[in-house]
Every structure is written in structure tokens, then in C-alpha cells.
Amino acid sequence: MNKKNKIIEPIQKLTDAERIKKNSNYLRGTIVEDLKNEITNGFSGDNFSLIRFHGMYQQDDRDLRLERHEQKLEPRYAMMLRCRLPGGVIKAKKWLDIDYFASKNTLYGTIRLTNRQTFQFHGILKNKLKDVHKMLHRIELDSLATANDVNRNVLCTSNPMESLIHKEAYEWARKISELLLPHTKAYAEIWLDKKKVSTTDKEPILGKTYLPRKFKTTVVVPPYNDVDLYANDMNFIAIVKNQTIIGFNILIGGGLSFIHGNKNTWPFLATEMGYVSVKNTLLFAESIVTTQRDWGDRTDRSNAKTRYTINRFSLESFKKEVEKRAKVSFKPIRPYHFLSRGDRFGWIKDIHNYWNLTLFIQNGRIYDNDNQLLKSGLSKIAEIHDGNFRITSNQNIIISEVLEQKKDKIEKIALSYGLINKISNLRQNSMSCVSFPTCPLAMAEAERMLSHFISQLEDIMFKCGLEEESIIVRVSGCPNGCGRSLLAEIGLIGKSLGRYNLYIGGNRIGSRIAKIYKENITEKEILIYLKSLIKEWSIERIKKEAFGDFVIRKGVVKEIINPVYDFWN
Ligand code: SRM
Ligand code: SF4
Secondary structure, eight states: OOOTTOHHHHHHHHEOOHHHHHTTTTTTTTTHHHHOSSSOSSSTTTTHHHHTTEEEEEETTTTTTTHHHTTTTOOOOEEEEEOOOGGGEEEEHHHHHHHHHHHOSSOOOOOOOOOOEEEEEEEEOGGGHHHHHHHHTTTTTTTTTSSSBOOOOOOOOSOOOHHHHHHHHHHHHHHHHHHTTTOOSSHHHHHHHHOOOSSSSSOTOOTTTTTSSOOOOEEOTTTTTTTTTGGEEEEEEEEEEEEEEEEEEEOOOBOOOOOOBBBTOOBBBBEEEEEGGGGGHHHHHHHHHHHHHHHSSSOGGGOHHHHHHHHHHHHHHHHHHHHHTTTTTTTTTOOOOOOOSOOOOOEETTTTOEEEEEEEGGGGGGOSSSSSBHHHHHHHHHHOOSSOOOOOOOEEEEEEEEEEHHHHHHHHHHHHTTTOOOOOOOHTTTEEEOOOTTTOOOOSHHHHHHHHHHHHHHHHHHHHTTOOOOOOOEEEESTTTOOOOGGEEEEEEEEEEETEEEEEEOTTHHHHHHEEEEEEEEEEHHHHHHHHHHHHHHHHOOTOOOOHHHHHHHHHSSSOOHHHTTTTO
């Protein structure tokens, strides 16, 4: 540990990602030149990585890879774009432009809600990229800093406004997002054809080489932990007095990814740092980010996130450094508690007498199919709705702030397009990452297998007399864990095509990491193991004991107390 809390100079070589950022002229690279190159649909060299800072990933359809390779064709390159949408709130009318763009200008024609309260377009060809940015700009949105080594889309409790607190929390999510945005003019120059405003961009918070790794932030209103705060780097838990937020408990250092077989990587839950008043909130946000900026490991990307920095320096040293930078001390954590993580479906009236309708979207994928005209239905609602759409961290959508006189009309549309269905509690609490065919890192199916997998679990639950019960089930196609499987009661993590590790024992509020139960097994084997465990649970559980708590109490798996050691042993 560095006793004087000075920035540690790395002895090892910096990663190539650091060189790319340093040489990029504040994220410009030669993206403009690449856009003019019509020979390829892809980006070359460093630009492949730099476009991520602008919210885009270069992908290719993995279902088509082999065929195109055999035909000696370039892979089917196209971009995924992720919008920036702090708190997931968007005016319903703006949805119409988004829907139109997805239909007309993407290879898949779908919109994908993510579990960080925003949406992605998959399959945008390079020559349509300026169009998408211009469209977003027209509706006052952008995709800046939704990927790579920056503070990502800021999450916020998305339940319909039960109180003014939720509105305040949302304003904080926006403020924190704005504070931590890159200042570079590159985004406007490249995508919106704005003239070069400055040749000496300054990045006072992020620095010239930005952060060592991605950084994730939430603002949470207890008792709902729908944002899964424990998976995030920096979290602000609202403390309320006299119906207003007076400050925040700050928890830092959460993250879920690991690398199969690499014991130097592990998931970790965000840990309590201290309480700060609203007056000092932005100051602390900045100080935490700059501490991670300067102390984070830039020589090894798999150990660069905040949790590893804290592990190397200790929470106490990190905290002292933050206080030194903020010139204010943390106060002791104030009491708070969480009750649930899921969304509350159906209609709810808020304190302003507006109605809010939460709709279940399987995997967050918005498209029309034989059973549901999800995409058409949502845009039909957007046409007549004056309020907002709110995307939840569970990949669902809330039609929010509906006037009493519009409620029936909106419900009629929702029913006739198949947006309101009887869905089991099990399915409502299920989630998966994107995985195949677009994710380049996918090892096993996730989104495309979840629905059928849940149907089979529903059958097991039914046979055990548990059809009204729920278990939080999540699937990720690889150990990056985008589906937040390690915070599930039953979590699957892809190992290879058709094979998964099975993790069990997370809790309902998302404050316990699931432990490995079986390694590298097929879907069929998973169902056999789960059938037996669920049956045991149905017979032996105490009162309303949740599945995750049951398997821990019965010692089916050991509870993870300190993930650094317990995750692997
Ligand atoms: Fe993720 C990378 C999709 C939430 C951990 N994630 C990816 C990429 C971009 C693959 C890539 O790098 O090329 C995936 C794109 C797939 C596609 O085709 O769309 C991808 N991640 C997603 C989304 C869309 C999953 C979803 O189904 O909702 C989520 C987008 C969120 C957003 O709007 O910003 C998404 N990713 C998460 C989460 C969950 C969360 O943030 O609450 C995690 C685990 C939490 C965490 O960060 O520890 C997560 N994604 C990762 C990682 C591992 C990062 C790490 O710390 O090592 C990667 C790989 C990387 O960054 O190197 C990754
Ligand atoms: Fe891709 Fe893996 Fe994330 Fe799934 S968990 S979206 S497979 S990176």
C-alpha cells in the first residue's frame, strides 16, 4: 500500500487501450477518415475502440460468420449504438423517431432495452451512423459515454413517482451524468458536423486518458433496489427527511464480471463508504471518480475496475483520499433498508394522480411477432401519450404520467397489441443479456434461450404447486455477466455453446452473490438439478422462504461472505 496516498507509478507496461486513448486527440482518432472509406463497413485500427466512447460498438452477425468466411466476404460488420438516457426517462413522443429509425435503418428492425435503463439499436451500417446521431440530436438525446472507459448511463430508481423523492432522485441522476461526461468536442464535430470549436479540449475530471476502465453509477430510493446497486462502482442511496432528499449514503466498488478460471478476477458487492449531504454530493462524486482515475490499474484491464483498486489500496485509504480531494469528511452511514428489486407490473397511480402502466418486455427486445405487436403497440401508444416512457433496469418499460382521461384508451391499445398478458411471476423476474448473434464475446446463448428455459421452469414450478411463486432467474452468455446472473437466485453463465455454469443462492434484494453449484453442464442437466432443488424447496422451506435463502440455509452451496476468497473456493 502507498502510505502517502500518492499516485502509484505503474512499473508494468500500460495497456494498449491507454496508448489508444492518449494518441486519440481527445477521442477523435481518424474516425472521420474511416467514415469516408466505402471499401469496408468496419472501422480500422484504434478507431474500432474509439467509437465506443461515442456510444457505438462494431459487431458482426455471428450466425453469418462462417458462411461469409466461406464466401470470402468481409464479416457482416454493423454497429450497435447505445443511447445515453440517465434514469431511463424519455418523452413518449421521442419514441416515434427511435421506432422509425429502427424500422428503416437497422438490419434487425428491433429496439433493445438494456438493463441499464436505456436502449440499443443493433445493425446500423457505417453509412447510416451520422443519420442516427443527427436523429438523436434532433430529439435532444445522444450516445456519448455509454461505452468504454467513462462513467456510463446513470441508473435511478424507476418505479413510478410515489413521492416527490423519485423526481428529485432522477434530477440527481441527470446532474451526476452531466458532471462526469467527457468534455471533448469530438462527438459534435464528427457526428453532428459541428465545426471545430476548440483545439485544446480539456478533460478536468476524466483526464486526457479518461478512466482506467468502465465506471457505473446509480441513484437509489430505498426500499427499491431495482437498479441492482451492489453491481455498480458508485452508488448514492437517498436519505430523506420531511419529504426531501437531504443527502446520500455512498457505496462503492461493485462489479460482477470475472474470467473463467482466473482467480485474480472476482465479483464484488458495492461497500459502504459514508454519508454525504446534498450540498457535497457532486463534490464527492467527482472526488471518487478522480481517485479511481489516478489509482486504478492501467496495466491490466482485468484488474482495473474500482473494486480491484480498493482491494489493492484498502477501502480506508481510498476513502481518505476521496476526503482529501473533496476537503470534506464522510459522515457515518445513515439507516436504510431494501425490500425488493423487481418491477411492479400493471397500473399504479402516483401522488400527482397520474397513472403509470408497467409492461413486461421479455429480454427487453422490442419487435413485432406472431403473439405480440410490441413495437407497433408502443409506437401507437407514443402517438397519443403526452407523458414519458421509463425504461427500467429490469429491461421493462413504464408508460408513465398517463392522464386519467387517456388511461382507458392506452389500455385498449396495450390489450389489442398484446402488450398486457398473464405472465408468471417467475418470468416477470427473469432476465438475460443479449449474447448471440450480435455480442462478439458470447460463449453460449442467453436471450434466445431464456423464454423456452423459463417455460420449462414454469412447468417444474407448476408440478411442485409453486405456480404463484417466483425465483429470480438470470442468464448471461459469458462471465462478463451482463445479465447480472451473479445477483440472481438462479444464475446461468455461459461456458461454451450449449453449456453453462450454474450459480445459486443470491437473495431477493440483490445483496448476496450466488455461488457455483455445477460447472459446465447442459441446459437439460441444469433442469434436472433445478427440478430436484425446487421440489426440495417446495417441501422443506420455512414459511415464505425464498429459493436463494433456502439453498443457503440447507447448505446446498456455501454463502459467499468475502467474494475475493469465497467465490473461487
Ligand atoms: Fe455488458 C461488454 C451488453 C450490462 C459487464 N456488454 C458488453 C458488450 C458491449 C460486448 C462487447 O464488449 O463487445 C455487450 C453488447 C452485446 C450486444 O450485442 O448488445 C454488452 N451489457 C450489455 C447489455 C446490453 C446487456 C443487456 O441485455 O441489457 C447491458 C447494457 C447496459 C447499458 O445500457 O449500458 C450490459 N454489462 C452489463 C452489466 C450489468 C449492469 O451494468 O448492471 C454488467 C455487469 C456489471 C459490471 O459491470 O460488472 C456488464 N459488459 C460487461 C463486461 C465486463 C466488464 C468488466 O468489469 O470486466 C463487458 C466486457 C468488457 O467491458 O470488457 C461487457
Ligand atoms: Fe455478451 Fe457476455 Fe455480456 Fe452476454 S454477458 S452480452 S455474452 S459480453
